[in-house]
Structure formats: C-alpha cells, structure tokens
Amino acid sequence: MPSIEHKPEHIVELNWPGRASERVTLNATGKSGGAGEIFSIDSQPGLVAKIYHATTSQANLAHYRCKIQWMVDNRPALPQVPAEYQDIVQLAWPVALILRESRFAGFAMQKIAFDRTLELDYLLNRRQAAEEGFVADYGKLLTISFNLASIIHCLHEKRIAIVDLKPVNVKVFKAELYVSILDCDGFHIAADEFRSDAPQVTPEYLAPEFHGKAVAHPEVQDRFALATIIFRLLNYGIHPFTGVASDHKHYPPELAGRIQQGLYPYGKLVHKRVRKVPASVHETLPDSLRELFDRAFASVGYNRPSAHEWVSALAIYASKDSEQISPCSKGHLRFTGMPCPTCMRDALIQGAEVRRRSFLARVQTAPGRTLQYLKKTLRQTHSSPFQAALAQAQYTFVQLAPAAPISTRNRIALEILWIGGLLITYWWTS
Amino acid sequence: MIAFAALGAWAIWYGLYAHPGEPASFMIWKPTVLYWTLAAIMIIAPLLGWGYPAKIILGTYFALSTREWRWINRGFAAVYSVMGGVNLLVASEASYKDWVGFKYSCMMNLLIIVLFRLNFVWLPILADVSIYLYRRATAAYRYLSNVF
Numbered sequence: 001m002p003s004i005e006h007k008p009e010h011i012v013e014l015n016w017p018g019r020a021s022e023r024v025t026l027n028a029t030g031k032s033g034g035a036g037e038i039f040s041i042d043s044q045p046g047l048v049a050k051i052y053h054a055t056t057s058q059a060n061l062a063h064y065r066c067k068i069q070w071m072v073d074n075r076p077a078l079p080q081v082p083a084e085y086q087d088i089v090q091l092a093w094p095v096a097l098i099l100r101e102s103r104f105a106g107f108a109m110q111k112i113a114f115d116r117t118l119e120l121d122y123l124l125n126r127r128q129a130a131e132e133g134f135v136a137d138y139g140k141l142l143t144i145s146f147n148l149a150s151i152i153h154c155l156h157e158k159r160i161a162i163v164d165l166k167p168v169n170v171k172v173f174k175a176e177l178y179v180s181i182l183d184c185d186g187f188h189i190a191a192d193e194f195r196s197d198a199p200q201v202t203p204e205y206l207a208p209e210f211h212g213k214a215v216a217h218p219e220v221q222d223r224f225a226l227a228t229i230i231f232r233l234l235n236y237g238i239h240p241f242t243g244v245a246s247d248h249k250h251y252p253p254e255l256a257g258r259i260q261q262g263l264y265p266y267g268k269l270v271h272k273r274v275r276k277v278p279a280s281v282h283e284t285l286p287d288s289l290r291e292l293f294d295r296a297f298a299s300v301g302y303n304r305p306s307a308h309e310w311v312s313a314l315a316i317y318a319s320k321d322s323e324q325i326s327p328c329s330k331g332h333l334r335f336t337g338m339p340c341p342t343c344m345r346d347a348l349i350q351g352a353e354v355r356r357r358s359f360l361a362r363v364q365t366a367p368g369r370t371l372q373y374l375k376k377t378l379r380q381t382h383s384s385p386f387q388a389a390l391a392q393a394q395y396t397f398v399q400l401a402p403a404a405p406i407s408t409r410n411r412i413a414l415e416i417l418w419i420g421g422l423l424i425t426y427w428w429t430s
Numbered sequence: 431m432i433a434f435a436a437l438g439a440w441a442i443w444y445g446l447y448a449h450p451g452e453p454a455s456f457m458i459w460k461p462t463v464l465y466w467t468l469a470a471i472m473i474i475a476p477l478l479g480w481g482y483p484a485k486i487i488l489g490t491y492f493a494l495s496t497r498e499w500r501w502i503n504r505g506f507a508a509v510y511s512v513m514g515g516v517n518l519l520v521a522s523e524a525s526y527k528d529w530v531g532f533k534y535s536c537m538m539n540l541l542i543i544v545l546f547r548l549n550f551v552w553l554p555i556l557a558d559v560s561i562y563l564y565r566r567a568t569a570a571y572r573y574l575s576n577v578f
Binding site: 378408411412415418420421422424425426428429430 | 434437438460461463464465486533534536537540544547551552555558559561562564565
C-alpha cells in the first residue's frame with residue numbers, strides 16, 4: 001500500500017471541550033461548501049472536520065471561533081433515539097475546535113452516514129425518492145415530519161434557531177426515518193451569554209415579514225419554514241404558495257413575491273386572488289393539520305404554530321398504536337376517516353394524462369379532419385345535422401335570403417360599382 | 431346611380447382638371463350636399479316605384495319583409511337628413527378644428543356599412559369564388575393526372 005504524504009497544513013490540533021488537545025491528520029474528501037471544506041480525520045473515523053476557506057477574513061474567523069466554542073460547550077439536548085440507533089447523528093453539531101499552528105481553522109463534528117441517508121428535498125418528488133431507494137408513504141412522511149419538528153423544538157428550547165431551514169439542509173435516514181440537520185455553524189444563537197446572527201436566508205422558505213429585511217425573530221422564521229416543509233412533504237412537493245391566479249391583478253411569477261403578498265390558496269377559507277393547483281391533495285389532510293397550516297401561512301409572527309405544537313399534532317399520526325393512519329382499499333396509507341391522498345393523486349394525474357393524450361390526438365388529427373370537413377362542405381355531404389347546419393350558416397338570428405338569381409360575375413361587377421359609390425361618398429364627406 | 435355618377439363626375443372634375451379648384455365656401459356644404467342627396471334618393475325612389483335604396487346599401491342577402499325594408503329605408507333617410515343639418519350646425523357654431531373632427535367621426539357610419547357588406551355580401555361571393563376555383567383546380571389536377 002503506498003504511503004500517503006500529508007501536507008503540513010493537513011496536520012492540525014483537535015481541541016476538545018475539556019481543553020484537552022490531540023494532534024490529527026486531515027484527508028480531503030472533495031466536498032466543499034460556501035464557508036469551508038470537509039475533511040476526514042485519520043484517527044477519528046466517527047468525525048469529520050470543516051475547515052474554513054483560506055479567504056475567510058480574520059474578523060469572521062474570530063466570530064466563528066467564539067460561536068463554535070459556545071456550541072461545543074452548549075450542546076442542546078436532542079430527542080431520545082432508541083439504543084439500536086445510537087449511531088444516528090441528528091445534528092451535525094461541533095464537538096471540538098480545530099487549530100492549525102495554534103490558530104482557529106475550523107471544527108470537528110460527528111460524521112453523518114450519507115450512504116444511509118437521502119436529502120429531504122428528494123422526498124418532495126416520489127419518483128426521485130424511489131430512485132434513491134426510498135418508497136414514500138404517508139406513514140413515513142408523517143414520522144419524518146414529526147422527527148424534524150422534534151429536533152427544531154429542542155433547538156428552540158435552547159434559544160437556537162436554524163433560520164435558513166430548507167430541505168437541502170436536512171438529511172433523512174432511509175430505514176430509520178430520523179433526520180439530520182446540516183450546517184449547524186450557520187444557526188442563530190440568542191443565549192444570555194452569547195449571541196450570533198444568521199444572515200443566510202432562502203426566499204422560498206422565508207416568512208413574508210422578513211422579505212427585504214433582516215430576520216428580527218428567528219424562531220418565527222423557523223416556524224414558517226417548518227410548516228412549509230411539512231406542507232410540501234404531505235402534499236407531493238407542492239409549495240403552499242404555488243397556485244393559479246383567479247383574477248386579472250398582477251400575480252407574482254416567483255414564489256417570494258407570492259409569499260410576500262400572502263397568496264396562500266390551500267386554506268379552509270377560499271382565497272379571492274388565487275386558486276389551488278389541480279394536483280393538490282391538501283383536502284385529504286385532517287382538520288387538526290389544516291388549521292395549523294392556515295395559522296402558519298395566513299397569520300404572522302408568533303401566531304404561527306410552534307415546533308412544539310407540530311410535535312403534539314403529528315405525534316398521534318407518527319405512532320402506529322394510535323391507528324390514526326390506516327390503509328385504504330388499495331393498501332395506501334391515509335388519515336383514518338379521510339379520503340386516500342395517494343388514490344386522489346393517482347386519479348388526478350391519470351385524468352390529466354388522459355386529457356393530455358386526448359388533446360395530442362386531436363392536434364395530430366386536426367389537419368385531416370379539417371380537410372374532411374372542407375370536402376364535405378364543398379360536396380354538401382355532411383352527415384351530422386349540426387355540422388350541416390353550421391356549414392350552411394343557418395343562423396337563427398339573421399335570416400339570409402336565397403342566393404340571388406344572378407351570376408357571380410355580375411355580382412362582382414355590382415360590388416365594384418358599390419365600392420365606387422363608397423369612394424365617392426368618402427371624397428364628398430372628407 | 432345617376433346621382434352618384436354626377437357626384438363622382440364633380441369629384442373627378444375638381445380633383446383633376448379644374449383650377450384653382452372648387453369654391454372654398456363649398457367645403458362646409460359638401461357633406462351636407464351628399465347626405466341630403468342620399469336622403470332625397472331614399473325618399474323619392476320608393477315613390478317612383480324604384481324600390482328601396484337601403485337594399486342596395488346593405489345588400490339583399492337579408493330575408494326581410496317589404497315592410498321592414500320600408501322602415502329601414504325611412505331610417506336611413508332620417509339619419510342622412512339629420513346628419514346634413516348637424517354638419518351645417520357644427521360648421522357654423524363650432525371651431526374649424528372641431529368641425530373637421532366631427533366630419534371624420536361621421537365616417538364611422540361608412541365603416542359600419544362596409545363591415546355589414548363585408549360579412550353578408552363579400553364573404554358569400556368569396557366563398558362562391560373559392561368553391562369555383564377549388565372545382566377548377568380539382569378538375570385540372572384530374573386532367574393532369576390522366577395526362578401524366
């Protein structure tokens with residue numbers, strides 16, 4: 001086996017919470033983000049290192065150091081995981097500082113088994129999830145929603161907010177259905193002894209009151225983003241502000257504009273300006289969840305349901321014992337007593353497909369049918385009484401006289417005279 | 431027909447040959463002369479037993495009764511009479527600019543008549559011509575197919 005020659009900058013010092021330190025060697029993984037690069041650690045297979053880019057300013061590095069130090073010392077209590085799933089990492093939380101030549105360079109965090117997970121983003125499209133080896137059903141989706149809300153509730157209890165909460169920052173364990181949240185060093189912290197802002201936001205998940213301004217209430221922002229993610233998970237990826245304009249007023253083309261204007265069409269009360277997209281199955285969700293969605297998207301600030309409220313509401317659906325989720329006649333899981341969302345979605349998609357094929361067939365046969373129609377008109381051989389009447393222009397509101405007993409040639413001559421009269425009239429009146 | 435021939439001749443004479451053109455004061459009378467001439471034709475023609483001129487203006491494609499044609503004819507006569515009077519009134523009371531505007535706005539009537547004619551007279555003729563050409567083309571195609 002060839003020996004690997006390490007560059008001097010890859011030999012760093014791990015600074016553990018008790019201030020004990022350890023010399024380790026980093027290996028590049030080829031993964032890099034906006035703030036730093038990810039390395040594996042030779043002697044710590046359960047950890048990975050995030051080293052900030054060399055271009056990071058000294059001021060930012062100093063801030064990161066304070067933040068990471070606080071995070072290492074104040075790990076939040078997370079939801080309990082069964083003993084057999086102890087290797088599941090729910091939060092890529094910093095566990096040690098990394099110093100290079102005694103200067104802060106990054107941090108070490110627990111390694112998430114990416115081979116056992118998929119991005120939450122993939123679950124918004126069932127086909128994409130299936131390609132990743134995950135067959136989604138409502139039982140699994142509700143469990144994932146519950147687990148996500150639980151982690152966020154734990155963070156909020158510690159006055160930590162994610163702010164830039166979006167599906168690509170969340171990983172889902174395919175078999176266990178637990179979730180992992182990435183990019184923890186970007187969280188907002190509002191502890192008594194330490195405060196750190198989180199300027200990064202994503203417009204599609206940003207609450208309307210924070211568009212174009214700083215996020216003044218990070219927990220409120222998390223409540224909005226959490227509701228958006230759960231809505232999308234339970235409604236086949238349809239964003240709660242995706243809709244169809246129902247009036248002639250300007251309808252913003254991008255989601256951010258619709259969020260700002262509160263154009264939420266899936267409420268229990270019908271929105272005047274926007275209609276739901278036809279493929280939505282939100283009507284199959286129980287009232288308890290729909291009321292939470294309505295509060296999340298049709299109100300502002302702390303009126304939105306908290307992560308704890310989501311945990312309480314989803315708990316009964318995430319538990320098999322409650323029997324609130326039961327199979328439909330085709331074996332899909334649905335909310336007990338409600339129509340099956342999977343069957344409804346299949347019917348909607350199938351209906352749309354039938355209409356699409358019918359339309360395409362009509363388009364393809366249109367030239368032939370037009371030619372046939374013209375031929376029948378010219379030969380006066382229409383078989384359908386309606387088409388025959390249409391071809392002969394027998395309208396009821398204007399009774400036309402039978403054709404004049406003069407030849408077409410004479411009629412044209414008469415019209416030429418008439419046009420002459422018209423020109424003379426024009427000249428005399430202009 | 432005679433009236434339009436006379437009016438047309440007048441237009442051509444003063445438009446092409448007469449110098450220095452028609453009398454200036456006649457300008458404001460021109461629309462009135464036309465409207466009242468048309469109104470007179472509308473009134474006199476039925477009295478002389480020449481039928482209803484409204485039929486010629488609108489086209490004979492409408493299956494209307496004689497009574498209906500009579501009332502349409504009277505309506506046209508009334509409209510033309512009033513328009514001739516209004517033209518003189520506007521020319522004397524309003525500014526020259528306003529009179530010109532009024533005069534051109536009256537052309538909307540011409541447009542409406544043309545649209546009627548287009549829909550109910552010219553399009554049927556066009557359809558007949560199209561069918562005739564199609565039959566000729568089909569015959570020509572058959573003939574050429576036989577030849578080659």
